[in-house]
Amino acid sequence: MYTQAEENYLKALFSITLEVGNEEGVGTNELADYLKLTPPTVNNMLKKLKTKELVNYEKYGKITLSDSGRAHAVYVIRKHRLWETFLCKKLDFNWNAVHEIAEQLEHIDSPELIDRLDKFLDYPSFDPHGDPIPDAKGKIKTGSRKLLSELKPGAQCRLVAVKDDSTAFLDYVNRLGLKINSLIEVVDTVDYDHSMHIVVDGGSHTVSKKFTDSIQVLAV
Amino acid sequence: MYTQAEENYLKALFSITLEVGNEEGVGTNELADYLKLTPPTVNNMLKKLKTKELVNYEKYGKITLSDSGRAHAVYVIRKHRLWETFLCKKLDFNWNAVHEIAEQLEHIDSPELIDRLDKFLDYPSFDPHGDPIPDAKGKIKTGSRKLLSELKPGAQCRLVAVKDDSTAFLDYVNRLGLKINSLIEVVDTVDYDHSMHIVVDGGSHTVSKKFTDSIQVLAV
């Protein structure tokens, strides 16, 4: 099977393409940045991934996942999100603690284990951060989600996902009293720096653009 | 923390010392054999483990675990056996399938995960093969267990543990209808090759010394 490093590159490529909406492909430096590695390291690995036909890549060109590369990337994401769900639902972990552990667990190689874990969790559709869990066939539920930062004053919405796994961010989310499904009301926005006044559970808060860019919502 | 390779060496040293009752220490070749590696590979790793003060070892001398080496070995065994218990009890795996997966899971580094898993499983004392699970303080339950091969004709006993994790062995155990707690009656032994006639659940079988050496029992 694939090494941990290889799986991390595949997952990163998939996520960058999706998150940044980067259709035409990813650059070496961009990928290096995302993975917190140096460009030569990435360049070196790319050659390996190309030989294994997991990526499409020509010297000085953009990188994209091949079909098999994408399929495996989705599988790694499935593993990651199922484990996160297990940690929260069954072991009572706080949602801000599960990502780091799932980074390790996602590399365990046993398709049967993942199938059984999926069943044990009753085939969940979303992980504790609201992200969709690919099913056994690699199919991912997509919805018409928006970023909180896109909403206008007066809008009401429900938090469906957080797009930042860092403990600092999730701690802050917790401190604001926000959870998956929390009702958020946009009171006002500040033109100057796009910060936003929101009301959550009757509590009023001012949050930065950096923050509202990491909150995915569904209009209500 | 420790690498997977390091953890495997520590676990192997602990097991050899225990299983073979090897008190004075383990040799390079013996350890290499056990781990299915070559002696130079082991020699090389030993130097690293010595610098980290996990083993006591002098050139051409016997290898023993240091206190911290032993403590970590026990912790790896705790992780392994808790995961095996999880796989059987919660994910409904057959006991002959869990060892290989636990070989991977035992290297996940998160003490909190293990504590919570232990609680989730209601602090089990024995794994699916009947082996004792070290508690959070590293304490291991020991009992007055014997090998089936040590019993004399007429003896009755209960199977408490199997000492071979291989699929071939466990499949055979299953085929004989043996489970943890099965009642076994020793009918007769053959002097020539120490094979044994046993009765299990009314069924009569003849089993080899190799087999009876891998079955731990408690007299009844």
Added chain:
DNA sequence: TATAAAAGTTAGATATATCTAACAATTTTA
């Protein structure tokens, strides 16, 4: 369009973990 900046690659080094081949030390045994 020439130059500067950004992006990407190559070369060579390091660390981990493994191997084979050759050699050395220790232990067994005749």
Added chain:
DNA sequence: TAAAATTGTTAGATATATCTAACTTTTATA
């Protein structure tokens, strides 16, 4: 106790995954 067998070590190679420094190619911009 000398030779043989066993056990253990050293040297040098390979594979993976990473780094820094130097260089090249592509892209942006003056």
